[in-house]
Amino acid sequence: MTVDGSGQAAATWTDEEMMIVAAARALRDGTRCFVGIGRPSVAANLARGTHAPNLVLVYESGTIGAKPTRLPLSIGDGILAETADAVVSVPELFNYWLQPGRIDVGFLGAAQIDRYGNINTTVIGADYRNPTVRLPGAGGAPEIAASCREVFVIARHDPRTFVDRVDFVTSVGYGRGPGDREALNLRGRGPVQVITNLGVLEPDPTTCELTLTQVHEGVDVDQVCAATGWPLRVATAPTTSTAPTPTELTALRTLRATIGSGAP
């Protein structure tokens, strides 16, 4: 793909890079973001390195306001403690900082996500006691999904990941539909954007069902529907995300270059 139609040298990018860039763009400057390791951390650090220099990164290791100069390799990377405004114990982080709703955005990945934005990171398969695949489990996700004011999810788009109903509800999105979060007394709004390598899904304001509202440049709607495990509703006029700018690509690649093997 070309960055623009101008005469200058064409630059290409991968759909993985497009996904990270789209996720980074979604983070407004100055917001407090609870960051999981892996793609959320890459996107958040890209945002902080480009349009959101005052983004406040909060990691579940207790590092608040971390300003890593390279991509952290784990949620407990030493560089997070060295550059944080404050380092607190893990119980304090969950009780004083996450639980009261002080964090604006919770940024999560997913092994499975369903039509209502519920997330599974526990087991694949119908039988918990005898799973097809045993996944790592909950970590901080259930309470991040419950307590952050908004939740962003980032995941590659395929029918095994985007399923009609998750095998296991590790973290609640909109449950089975409107009113469920309120009935469960969950403080945050829930997932407001699901950013993938193909586009962006957002909950329908009335039904809470994840709906395709944006496709990335060069992606067509049928492609997204085919990669979704339920009959995907499509917004009347889905927008198209602009391609990664040279600045964004350079920043992302520089960031990635800061990590060796054992990278997320």
Add this chain to the structure above:
Amino acid sequence: MTVDGSGQAAATWTDEEMMIVAAARALRDGTRCFVGIGRPSVAANLARGTHAPNLVLVYESGTIGAKPTRLPLSIGDGILAETADAVVSVPELFNYWLQPGRIDVGFLGAAQIDRYGNINTTVIGADYRNPTVRLPGAGGAPEIAASCREVFVIARHDPRTFVDRVDFVTSVGYGRGPGDREALNLRGRGPVQVITNLGVLEPDPTTCELTLTQVHEGVDVDQVCAATGWPLRVATAPTTSTAPTPTELTALRTLRATIGSGAP
């Protein structure tokens, strides 16, 4: 009074000094002592300066293992933080350190103490809403009295202080008698010594009633009974505390000399 019968220069002391010295002697080396300000702090620091160099002083300001080189003037004196092994928040002190029973001895004063070692530091008078005298209140005392393995009380001996029944139970001793602490699910043993300017009272092993077990040198039993607001039971053979040694007196007076006005 003379320190001893020998020919050396006679030294005299006050009953206040005798009380502090007797209290200090009661603290075994190496024990963890939760210290209130005023007489308990003077006695604990005297003990640490004489026979108990490894006494661990814990103040409710969150200073654990404080080693003040002078008498602290408040429970939050800066010298406590400067010399402590650890300084923790006040909630942590009560929740992680006092509540689980990690402290051996709780050292309290009292405006009123009764036959069963219950302590009043809240109001004098029958009507809480319209008290004769409004006292400072509970502070840390109720939970110190409940959770420390043992409690020592230090108070001057007179019938207004040593009453048959306290006007207000701020901190529980033995309630109304045997079994009450167990029924209330209190962890510690309760008050094991009440040290006064006249002698020492200890709970009767079967009735829990405070009983005179020791008189200070030069004090006779009738004097103690007259200073007690209930018919005081007296041990069959109360012992006599030995007079303050010159070492103890010098240490105590040196300690007191470290404080200016505004002293406890």
Add this chain to the structure above:
Amino acid sequence: MGEVASLRAAIAALVHDGDTVALEGFTHLIPVAAGQEIIRQRRRNLTLVRMTPDIVYDQMIGAGCARKLVFSWAGNPGVGSLPRFRDAVQNAWPVPLEIEEHSHAGMANRYVAGASGLPFAVLRGYAGTDLAGLTDTVKPITCPFTGETLTAVPALNPDVGIVHAQRADRAGNVQFWGITGVHKEVVLAAKRSLVTVEKIVDRLRERPGAVVLPHWTVTMVAEVPGGAHPSYAHGHSDRDNDFYVTWDSISRSRTAFQRWLDEAVFATTGGVAP
């Protein structure tokens, strides 16, 4: 958040008649100057919350700012009682004072619940005391696993939380060290917060035992050197123990107190205690 302002402007913006206000500082870093500015601005019908009401609340109560006091120990540490507090409780002077009384453990846990976004906290406390019977803010609670009975206390979430600290930077990040008491909890539990500081600096530097509160947890910051007097700021000042003794003589007489109020508070433009 973390807006830097004058003490006068901060109190005017944050503290309103009828508010529930907590000035904290456990013998250390007590925001005394802020309390006196509240007196100066003649705030009324406040519910004052504080573990250890001492001179600062004796002053505010004597000045008639408070209609209710929530506390766990009300005295002049190392000296004795609080005459203005006693006069209000025993004689309703200058106005009646309702009291809600707790233990330190109970108050500390109420702030913890408030900071944690929970409606209550659980502790081993109050059992067998006469305190529990005097308030509806102490209730039994049963462990759903063991059946054991413990004590619950409701969260404290003051309208305004005020503390003194050693440092803030220009962005409003706050740093304090030494005895930290319930500083963090009251700021995080409060709906609005003010931190008065000894010094505003370009950059906070790491220190042993220092706690940092990010600017987005603090509503306003005011530079008030000596603003904790007669209490102290570790590394800046010593506790003025003589003033605690002097206070007793001032506070014992209504007229002496009134004179002190006029001279030390109303006649001054604010900032530091005498």
Add this chain to the structure above:
Amino acid sequence: MGEVASLRAAIAALVHDGDTVALEGFTHLIPVAAGQEIIRQRRRNLTLVRMTPDIVYDQMIGAGCARKLVFSWAGNPGVGSLPRFRDAVQNAWPVPLEIEEHSHAGMANRYVAGASGLPFAVLRGYAGTDLAGLTDTVKPITCPFTGETLTAVPALNPDVGIVHAQRADRAGNVQFWGITGVHKEVVLAAKRSLVTVEKIVDRLRERPGAVVLPHWTVTMVAEVPGGAHPSYAHGHSDRDNDFYVTWDSISRSRTAFQRWLDEAVFATTGGVAP
């Protein structure tokens, strides 16, 4: 308390077959060498507790030390899964592994309750998830003041709590800094505790962000430089990210794992990981 001993002597004295043992360290200061000494001493039927079972528990589970795992996230951070853990859960190899699964917030609060001498903790958690239905260690609890329903989890009080730290002095006082995780909570919650340290010094010196545990809260201390490898000790070592990747290839095959066990654990006298 605070007795200084060799790692071998400490594990022999503190960890017994059938015990509930928690090795903690939130990506930092993980007591990996202590875990390998438990393998070397062939402890069996342990209930292993840890928020983030990673390489150290993959090793202990693969070696057959565990009959049950209590956890909140079981993975190889930044790499993927834990093959030995999966093999135990999915194929009961080398022995069946019972699991009790929580969220981080739930586990952290269970340690807090344990450290506080309370039978349970209260949090906003698990609501609407499938986790709550799988265990009797998550129950609803009603606020006695507001009537709101929250979640209760039971205290964790392991028989043995083990962490790694940077420093101890000769009296057994322990000091750690950087990311402190649940270090303090697990030591205070445990009936017995072991802290392995990078260095035993004459005197601890104050440092920003440092936590000190007095010797009377720690049962035993062992000097094990590099005892956190492949995790790290802030100020002493960096995380060996390559080993986390290498571990995946070792752990994927039972035979490669067995070979690693023989060479890296049983053939060595203990101390530091390869």
